[in-house]
Amino acid sequence: MCFSLLRCAALVLAFCLFTTVAGADEPVNRCHKVNAPVGLVIRSKPGTDGKRLAVLEEGTKVTLAGKAVSNDKKKVQPVVSKDAQDPEASWVQISAPKAGYVLYRVSGSSPYDYLVPCK
Numbered sequence: 001m002c003f004s005l006l007r008c009a010a011l012v013l014a015f016c017l018f019t020t021v022a023g024a025d026e027p028v029n030r031c032h033k034v035n036a037p038v039g040l041v042i043r044s045k046p047g048t049d050g051k052r053l054a055v056l057e058e059g060t061k062v063t064l065a066g067k068a069v070s071n072d073k074k075k076v077q078p079v080v081s082k083d084a085q086d087p088e089a090s091w092v093q094i095s096a097p098k099a100g101y102v103l104y105r106v107s108g109s110s111p112y113d114y115l116v117p118c119k
Contacts, residue, residue, distance in 0.1 A: 027075035031118035034060045040114055042100035046081035046091035053100045061118060063096040080104060 034040045034056045043050030056062065067077040081101070083089035092104035092115065105113045 027069045027077050028064065029117040030064050030074055030076045032062050032064060032115040033118055034058050034062065034114065035116045036114045040102050042098050042102055044100055046101045047084055050101060054098050062094045062115065065093040065095040
């Protein structure tokens with residue numbers, strides 16, 4: 001229970017910032033491939049309200065942006081953001097082939113990953 005309105009506001013703000021800029025719990029492969037038959041849109045910011053920058057075809061390789069892992073150059077701590085309108089959707093920041101954000105995964109009753117690790 002919150003002891004004051006200011007403390008409640010601070011806790012809510014901290015939670016929102018954590019879910020916006022927090023990366024995955026564990027490092028993942030820097031290289032991923034698009035897993036979407038209709039393609040995947042790169043946006044200027046996470047969410048469907050971000051400007052469309054490009055469309056990636058299925059199978060296109062992308063490079064995830066984020067904090068590099070010092071002991072493994074092929075891994076990264078990605079920047080993952082929850083969608084503001086759809087709490088089941090997550091966006092990830094990419095650095096190539098064009099910098100921006102793409103839909104990373106949708107959880108819920110039928111989870112779907114729009115990016116899968118390169119083999």
